[in-house]
Amino acid sequence: MPYLVSDVMTRTVVALREGAAFKDIARTMRRWKVSALPVLDGDHRVIGVVSEADLLPKEMLRDPDGDPDRHGRPSGGSGLAKADAVCAEDLMNAPAVTVRADETVARAARVMARHRLKRLPVVDGEGVLQGIVSRTDLLKVFLREDADIAEEVRRDVVPRLFAVPVEPIRVEVRDGVVTLTGRVRDTSLVPVVTRMVRAVEGVVDVDCALSGPPRRPDLDPDLPDDAPTARADGAGAGTVV
Known part of the structure; x- marks a missing residue:
């Protein structure tokens, strides 16, 4: 049987509530040395993911020269919204890209590669958080x-x-x-x-x-050179023995 996500995933997961504050998110990432955290609703279903990249737009506004646009002010409504966000619900990417616990490790690797992610929340059939699987976890099969x-x-x-x-x-x-x-x-x-x-x-x-099988020896040797042939001198012409 192929390895399943449940065979390699990490079952102890740090997650966020929708209302988690910006600074609490940053502290949690630092404390647990993770770069992304799943966000849960009241029923423990995964509704989104907040990553370090989602926190950066706020820092990008802190331009030392006082000209936020010149040094990379977040472009577009999404970037500006995250720069002004103060809680997980406003910062998260939704819907979250997840994987089922009963799916194969190969399937999880394809999802991770397709979306260029380093880790995936693992959920059950109802979307409830079961664990998390990372690139390192997927490589365990090669051990x-x-x-x-x-x-x-x-x-x-x-x-x-x-x-x-x-x-x-x-x-x-x-x-x-x-x-x-x-x-x-x-x-x-x-x-x-x-x-x-x-x-x-x-x-x-x-x-x-x-x-494949070895070649069989030739069981039909050539006929001898002195085999009888038709006469060509007129005597008995047309007779073949």
């Missing part, structure tokens, strides 16, 4: 032992495609790189097994050196 990976490939992958190989298929794993050697009856399945092995949690790469 899996080589022997554990090899056992899964031998038990769950190879028999599904090659129940009766021509010769035993050898599976070796070193630093997460899986090497497959041996002979199989149907080489068209080699790309399939490569994809399946690569999908195993913790696999870094796959070196598939599987080959």
